[in-house]
Amino acid sequence: MTEPILAGRGVVKxxxxxxxxxGVDISIRPGEVIAIVGPSGSGKSTLLHVLAGILPADDGEVFLGTQAITRLTETERSKLRRTAFGFVFQSGMLVAELTAEENVALPLLLAGAPREKGIAAAREWLVRLGLGGLAGRRPGEVSGGQLQRMAIARALAHRPRVIFADEPTGALDTRTGEETITALLTVAQETNAAVVIVTHDESVARRAQRVIEMRDGRIAVRAAV
Ligand SMILES: Nc1ncnc2c1ncn2[C@@H]1O[C@H](COP(=O)(O)OP(=O)(O)O)[C@@H](O)[C@H]1O
Ligand SMILES: [Mg+2]
Structure with missing residues (x-):
């Protein structure tokens, strides 16, 4: 059996x-796509943030492979987030003053890549997401769907092991939302990145291999799809 790429054990926040x-237990295999659903306030975003090392847990452990990320310092977690994880949120996260290619290159530059190399890689990711013609546009100069694909390119450019998406289609119409999820899952699969998506949207949850339902801070249902 494949070892989990990411696991939470008795996570309390x-x-x-x-x-x-x-007290949440969860295991995610490499390349697996998991949807987290459940009512508002049930703990979905908190779970995502703790699994991603954005928020510290009060109890329990989170493992990336065999490494207990809950035992790292904030500086170490921050480095791990930049190298091992990618993030796609409902909105924001892109820097308004930077062009698409600069936004997508940012994680690579932060990881130490030379500017030329980062920009060249960013352009390739934009092409891959159908945004080849928009490399010089700023976030305010593109549509909502294009913005999310830009965010996906940025989340994927440093080849993360796990992509965390919190309501990635929340600001989009149904069709654009579906196209966005298709783009996300396609590039994730190509790089064998696992995907954890928090969503209200049934049509998004249906695209996952596994759906986890949260209720009052616990996992209520594990349904294989
Ligand atoms: N920063 C915060 N400060 C205080 N309470 C919070 C904060 N964030 C979330 N909560 C509370 O924690 C619970 C879980 O919230 P959250 O994880 O955002 O749920 P969901 O994403 O499922 O809507 C809710 O009761 C919410 O009100
Ligand atoms: Mg939430």
């Missing part, structure tokens, strides 16, 4: 009195 995660 509180905000003051609010128990957002009440």
């Amino acid at each position: 509180r905000y003051g009195e609010v128990v957002a995660l009440a």
Whole structure:
């Protein structure tokens, strides 16, 4: 059996009195696509943020492969996020002042790539996502769907092992949302990246290999699709 690329064991997260995660166990295999669904406030975003090392857990462990990321310092987690993980959120995250190619190159430049190399790789990713003609546009100069594909190119450019997407289609119409998910899953599959998608959208959840339902900070249902 394949070892999980990412796993949470007994993960607890509180905000003051609010128990957002009440002991979550989850395993994600390399290249697997998982959707996390559930009512608003059930802990979906918190789970994603703790798995991604954005928020520290109060109890339990998160493993990337065999490495316990819950034991790393904030600086080490931050480095791990830049190298091993990619992020696609509902909106934002792209730098308004930078062009598409500069935005997509940013994670590569932060990881130490020379500018020329980063920009060249960014252009290739934009072409791959059907945005070859928009390399010089800024985020405010493209459509919502193009913006999300730009965000996908940026999330994938450094070849992360896991991509985290929180409501990636939340600001899009149904058709554009479906095209966006297709683009995300296609490039993720090509690079064998696992994908964890938090979504309200049934049509997005149907594209996952596994759907996990959250209720009150716990996993309520594990349905194989
Ligand atoms: N920064 C925060 N401060 C205090 N409470 C929070 C914060 N973020 C989330 N919560 C609470 O934690 C619970 C889980 O929230 P969240 O993970 O955002 O759920 P979901 O993404 O499923 O809507 C909710 O009760 C929410 O109100
Ligand atoms: Mg949320």
